[in-house]
Structures are given as structure tokens and as C-alpha cells.
Amino acid sequence: MKRVYPDKEYCIGCHLCELACITAHSKSKDLIIAFREERLKDGLDSCKKVFEKGDTCVAISCRHCDEPSCVAACISGGLHKDPETGRTVYDRNKCVGCWSCLMACPYGAIKRHPTESKIIKCDLCEGREEGPACVQACPNGALKFEERD
Amino acid sequence: MLFQPINKNYHEFCIDRDPDLCINCKVCVRQCSYEAHYWDETRQKVMHDNTKCVGCHRCEALCPTSALNIRNKPSDFRTNNLWRPVFLQNIYKQADTGGVLLAGMGSPVDIPVYWDRMLLDASQVTNPSIDPLREPMELKTFLGAKPRKLDFSVNKKTGKAKLKTKLTPQLELDVPIMFAAMSFGAINFNLHRAMARAATETGTFYNTGEGGLHKSLYKYGDHTIVQVASGRFGVHRDYLKAGAAIEIKVGQGAKPGIGGHLPGEKINDKVSETRMVPIGSDAISPAPHHDIYSIEDLLQLIYALKEASEYKSPVSVKIAAVHNVAAIASGIARAGADIITIDGMRGGTGAAPAMIRDNVGIPIELALSQVDQRLRDEGIRNNVSVVAAGGIRCSGDVIKAIALGADAVYIGTATLIAVGCTICGRCYTGKCPWGIATNDTKLSKRQNPDIAAKKLANLIRAWGHEIEEMLGGMGLNSIESLRGNRDKLRGVGISDTELDILGIKHAGR
């Protein structure tokens, strides 16, 4: 399956991927409204985390692991593996906010929703024609969306 | 501003931030290596300090809401055609620092650009034009000494002819455009990788500059010209053999008559390893080669290098375009060089004293036409190829240079612009926000060699297509037919003397 692969050699730490992510997951699909209003009002947050250490940085998000720890840890059935697409799918309606996935995922790819007992996790911008927004926004080719194996 | 010298406020640029668009996302803060943008804890918003802006436009380019515009500061000094603002600003600066004014990139001063004063011909009715999409169009160019005549022997049994004349080594270019010498150190490794890959992909060459060649790039050697300059940085036997040609750098268009100085801050481990100088120490190239004081000395070095490369690599000599350039070129040709590179005064630099950059040398157009003419007059034009450099901005400039007598051109500044350079001219600070003229890993990784190589290859291909179009328009199907063909050029709005030097007629004639 196609996944998002971050390249720390060329990640420039601009955080544009995060902005693209919140725009793609916003109601308005407008960065300015999403960032200024939806972020504060609805707790809209990016699925990506940018880590920086010295000169190195990297933007990570859910790896959609073949055998994900989060699914193993999920007590509510809110996370499961779609056998057809290979994606690790999150069903927000089933989630009870127990944070087991957040604890179990050793990749640190799951965030708490800022205002609700829900999680925020990459869905690979499902349904978005151009593919994941973060990849499209990366100005330096440090995020690749491709099939590898 | 408080606590600053008064003239700090005579800065060049203003950052316009549209409050309706700015979302305080800090992208600009993270991008600006000069810290012109900053997060103001007290106000809880992104602010900026105009005095720090160098006008590189990196923030503007990455601002996701297009909230930023970088403008020239509108403030005017009283109009004075003699004491233009730049002189005032320079004097203020020097009165504060007591130092030499440093500058980066090519000279911005207002001297005539003859490319813009020359026009190309096109065929009408007779000698019809050629459509390059339908007919073959030859841009292939060979750099190196050409034989005066060719001898053949005929095999009596088979009747087949065989070339008897021994040819000297040649560089084979698919397009007459090469990436100019920009040293590893002045620009970073990622761009060297990009140039190496792009040159290989497009069938042309890139020049290492005087900083040596990192071993991991030896595999691109067939498309590499290795340079030997006065500092001899990174020069050793393997290096000389690693490239397809060797270039002796005598002078540079942006700073004729002086050497170079790569500040210690730019010497990281990789640069150190490649240049063979200690990490953090300044790498100083002397003004002259200490072993060249005459054409005869130059001859010795040329042949020493030919010997070192077992006569497999053509040897080029690069000089800055100066007053007696034609006579110097003649001497170089006679000293045994295979290629002469002439670098005009608008050529770029990573760092040069501004006074030298802006006041020394001559434009490439005049130098090129004079060198070509002189070599023809002396009957030695075929002994050498001539490469023109310094201020080639588009394929139109390339084709005009070839019509004026160049075999090929080097592009340096255009190469950097292709990967984002906005000619802000602060290369010497080592803080290039575009990740070009810097070895700071945080900045240099802004150049992803995959992307940069693609852009460079695109540029070469695009210019190649345009050259084919223009050649076809002139009814020519080979770049060879245009070389030194000044009848295809006409001047506009220039004096008889200039026309005479360029060797062209005025438009209308």
C-alpha cells in the first residue's frame, strides 16, 4: 500500500505539512479560517508532529503499520485494520478516549483531541483526490507518498 | 531604533505583513536565517524587524497565506544623481566598521548589457526556416583543439578509409551550456550533487570550482570539469584524473586580479576533507598562481596537468575579461590550452570586495568578440575552444554568445536562480536562506538534490529547445553553423565603436 514516508535528511522544519493537514481536515477547507477559528473553537489539530533536534527535523504521522500496536490496544473497536486498503482506520464514533492507543503506539503518531475525548490520527487524507495534503504541501520533497516493499 | 547606530534605519527593505492574511503560523520565523521575523512572546504574534531583512524572499515564497510582501524601503534621500543612496549607505557602513565592503553575486551596477543591444536574424523566403520539431537539429558541441587538417589512410583490401590524424581529447556536449565553476564550500554538497546529476542527465558538464571534488561524486567524472586554482585546494592525482577536463583558474570575472577567501565557518568536515584543509580554518586562494608569471609558466602548468591526466583530459584556462583580454587569450592558446574560458565582469561570486566587483573588468560581450576575432586573425582559432561566462541570463544570450564566437557558455548565476536564488547578494554571510551559499546543515538541506537536479536538467532542456527554435528560424540546423557567424547579429542603439568591437552591423544594415 501507499504510505507517507518522511525523510529527515531533507525535512526543513517549516511545519507547512501541519498547516496542510489541518486545512484538509477542516470544515472550511480554508487555512486562514481553519487556523484562526476551527483550531480554537473545534479543537482542530494536525495529525502530523514535527520533531526537531539540533539541525535535524522530521515530520511524522501514523505509519499505518501492517500489525499496529494501536489496534491491539484499542478497547472500543475504534481502531481497526482495513484488510482491503491496508489502512489503520479510526472510527471516532466508537472511540471512548481511553488513550490506550496513544500509550501503545511506539511511533508517537497518535494525539489527543484538544477538547474532546477522541484521538487525532492520520487517515492519509482519505478521499482527497490529490492524496495526502502534507505530501502535497512539503516544499522540499521530504514527504513521499508511495508504494514500497 | 533604540540601541542601534543611527544609520541602521537606512535599511533596504520593508516587510509588509497583511494582518488579514497572517495567521501567526511562524513559517516565516523558521525560514528566516537572518531573524528578521520573530515570535513576540509579549504580543503573542509574529513580528518582524525590517532592518534585518536582506530581501531574499524566502519567507514570502513559503508563506502559506501569501501574507508577506518584501518591498524596497520607500524612504528617499534627496535626489542627487552623483550621490546616489548606495554611496551614502556604503559610506555610513564603512564609517562604522572601517572595513572593506563585501558583496556577493554579480555586479548590479548600471553598465551596458550588450545582449540587450543585439538582435538575431531570421529567414524569410530564401534559405527557408527549419522546424526543429520536424527536422533534425544539431546542438552537439565538441570542446578542445581541432586539427588543422585530417589525414586518412585507405585499406587497400577493403577500400575503407581510416583516420590517420591523432585527435586531441574533446569534451562532447549535447547542449552548448555548462554549469559554471562554483566551489564546494562556496555552495554546498547538495548542489554539487544536483549539478553532477543534471549534467550527466542532460549530456553536459559541471565545473567543480576550486574546492576539489568529493570522492562520492567521482562517478559523475565523465561529466565533470575539475578546476585547479591558485590555492590548489583538493588537487591531487586522483582528482585530476577524476574529471573529463581540467581547468586552470587564473581569474574570475567578478573579481579580476584578486584571490578568494572561504571563511573558516564554511569549512565543515566534508569541505575540509575535500579541500584538504583543516576544519574551521580559512581557505585563502592567493591572487596569482605563485608558479605563473609568464605565458611560458602557464605552458608548463598546462603540460604538467596534461601529463598528470595522461593526455586524456583537455585543459582549459579560465581568465577574467579584462582590458587586454584578446592578447592574453592568444598567449593562452599558444601555451597549449585546449579551451579558453572568459568570464565577464557580471559573473557571480560568493564573496568579493564590492569595489572590485563593480569597477574592474569588462563585459563578456566585448571580450568574447575581441578574443574570437584575435584568434581568427592569428589563424589559431581552431587550436582552442572558447567558452563564455559571466551574466548569461537566457537562451537568447547563449545563442548571441555563440554567434559572437563562443563554442559554449557557462551558466552560474542562472544555475542558482533555477534552484531558488533571488540574488539577494548575501552569499558571503554563510546564512543563505535558500540553502545555496551555505554549509550550515540546517540551511543546506533546503536543497534536496533530487529536486535541484530536476530543476537544473529542466533548465538545460528548456534552453536547448529554445536554441533549436531560434536556430531553425535562422535557417540553420546545427549550432556549428552559427559559431562566430556575426552576420546573424545586428546592434541597436549602440555606437560605431561598440559595433566595431562587437564586429556586427547596426540593425537596418
Added chain:
Amino acid sequence: MKYVIIGNGIASIGAIEGIRKVDAENEILVIGAEDSPAYGRPLISYLLAGKIGPERLALRPQEFYEKSNVSLKLGTRVIAIDTKKKIVATDKGETLEYENLLIATGGIPFTPPIPGSDGADVYNFTNLAHAQTLISKAKEIKRAVVIGGGLIGLKAGESLFDRGVEVTILELSPRILSLAFDENAASLAGTRLEEVGLHVRCGVSAKEIQRDAEGSLKGVHLTDGDFLQCDVVVIAIGVVPNYDLAKKSGIGVDRGIKVDDHMRTTAEGVFAAGDVAQARDLLFREDRVIPIWTNAYNQGFCAGKNMAGRDITFTGSLAMNSISFYGLPTISVGTVNPPEDDDAYEVAAFLDEKKRSYRKLVFHNDHLVGYVLVGDIDMAGMYTAFVKFQMPVPEDAKKQILAGEPDVLMWPDDFFKDTWNPGVVEPD
């Protein structure tokens, strides 16, 4: 039948998904004692609290079983396994053949012998039926006593409290959450519960459950002499492996069903997983019963793959708990209460009582082997990485971890690349 699974909990789900990773065709039969399809057992506290409805209990959508070609036999108990003939017998009188059998019967509540505990209104709190009974009675209950201040006890208490019941939780040891958490974390959690209005009493337990002449529950006599009036008692001391079936079928058991590193029991073709199994522990390198959700799934998954013919080694169980008390999240992973006399362990703890934030990190030599987070749990996964992948923590990285800022860039370079950006080789 190619695959038979006894038990219908999370280990069973793991096994189905494990089998289907390898074998998409052969039929799977799941025999479950409870009537409902597999549900999230920890969800019963959410159900009791009224936070979710019964429709949200199912772990997988109905079509999961169809799509996975699984037949379910619910409300059915297996009463015997003949490991020679490879047959299981059910309480419905059926005998079923198996090629590969998984015993995933989970745990059963441990009930200590308390006088008066036999009779009405004394409950456990480990399955859906318990929750449903308590819900149906909640309106009549005024006061409840929960025996056991572990995770289940506290969640049971919290849920009853949310139903409007006055709750007292009894914990025999000096503090609640003595297994998974340490004193500081327990104190923050306890404070939070007290603040909301639950009563937590440590160092005491129930001596006797008082009933009147009709046998109706009246209250609980405590070991310290107090008497607590109440309408129900919930016993939530813990669970023990439900291995009787295996034991009487001649399958090797110790504290749980003994399994090797492939989740195989001592009987050929019989596997065990989940709370009933005694499997290898990741950190201690010895076999233990760790009745933890994630382990159950992982063991089931591993067993499933091996049942389907793969050769998969179980990486080892890792204790981990994530639980919130009225908005105060707590997480504990790995070894959190190391032996005090062992110098190889080093503990770093940061407590901010005002902010209700606590971070405890346990190092063994140069490895992170466990941690506790209370309040600020957002970086949990990053700590888990160090525990789970057993990456050494160099001195400079340690500083960063201690500062509460672990991240992926601290990983060894090769491991980072293999994980995040595999297969990329720069040409020069």
C-alpha cells in the same frame, strides 16, 4: 474444522486477524460462553457509567465475522478437550473436531472468602452481565462498597458513582493502584476521586458482609472495626486465569496455561493466548501471566499466525495500562516499581501536584524499562518506543527523556531509517 477458538474476547479477535493474515480460506469456529459478540471488556465501566450505549460495545462490526469467514457458537461452553482425538465437547452435547485449537478463555474474578459474600447483591465486575445487572439495579442502590482499589475496582466505583450511587472503595494495601502505579500516581488519582466525591479507604478491607435475617445485604464490617452501610458490594480484587478446562484436559498449567514462544501449549495443535496464558515477558525474560488487553490481542494474533502455519515468535508481553479518572489520564508501562535494593535500576520522578502532573521513568542500566505518566500523557508513545524496542539511551538522550521530551530523532540512525524511510539509498 481447521481452526477452533474457545473464548470470544480480544485474544480471540487477535487470533482471527492473525489467522486471516496467513490463511484467507479455511473456516474458523469461535465458541463463546457469553451470548454477545466480542465486546470491549473494559467498556463495561463506560456502559455502567452511562457514557456509551450497548450498541457501542461490539469490538468489530457484524460483517467482520462474515468477511473473515468465521462461524460463531455463542452461549456455549466447552466442557472437555480430547487432545489425542483432537475433539472438543460442548455443554450442548456437541463434539467438534479441530486441527488447531486456541484456548482463550480469559480470566475469572478472584473472590476471597469473606463471610456473608454468598447471597444477593454481591457482584463482580468483569463482564457484561455484571454491568447489566448493576445498571438494572442502579436506581435502587444508594450506597455501594467496592472491595479492591485496583483498576477494575476504581472503574467500577467511578461508574457506580456516575449512576448517582454513593461509593466507598476499600483497598487492603496502603494505597490504591498498587500493582500498576506508584505512590505519587496513586495519590494523584486518589485525590481526583475524592475530589469528585468518592470515598477511598486504604489499609482496610472487608471483614464480613452483614446481612439481616432475610439475607438482605446491610453493610460491610471493616477490618478496622468500622461499619459501612450499603446496598451492594462489588468485589473487584482481580482476575485469575480461567484454566480449569485445560487443566482437566491434561494440558500443562502453572499459574496459567503454559505456552512456548509460539503460544503452543503442551498439547499438539493446541494454543493458548490472553489472560489464561502464561507467556514470555518482554522485560523479564520469564513466563508470566499478565492479564492486559494489548497482550491478549498480541498473543492471540501470534497464536493465530502460528495456527495457520507460520513460524512466528512471540516478542513478549509488556505490561501497560491507560486509564483516566474523571479527566485525569494516567498511563503506566513496563516496570514501574523496581526492586529497591537493585542498583542497576535508576528512577527519576517529577511531580507537580499543582498541575496534577507526574512523570516517573525507570531505567535499568542504560535502558528505559518502564514509566508512569499522570496528567501530561501526550508523549507516552515515545517512551513506549524506548521500552518496547529496548533501545539503549545514551547520556545526552537521557537528559532529553528526563526533561519529558523523548522523540524519534533520538533513535539510532539505522533504526530510524528502517522504520520511517526504508529502502532509500541516496545515489551519491
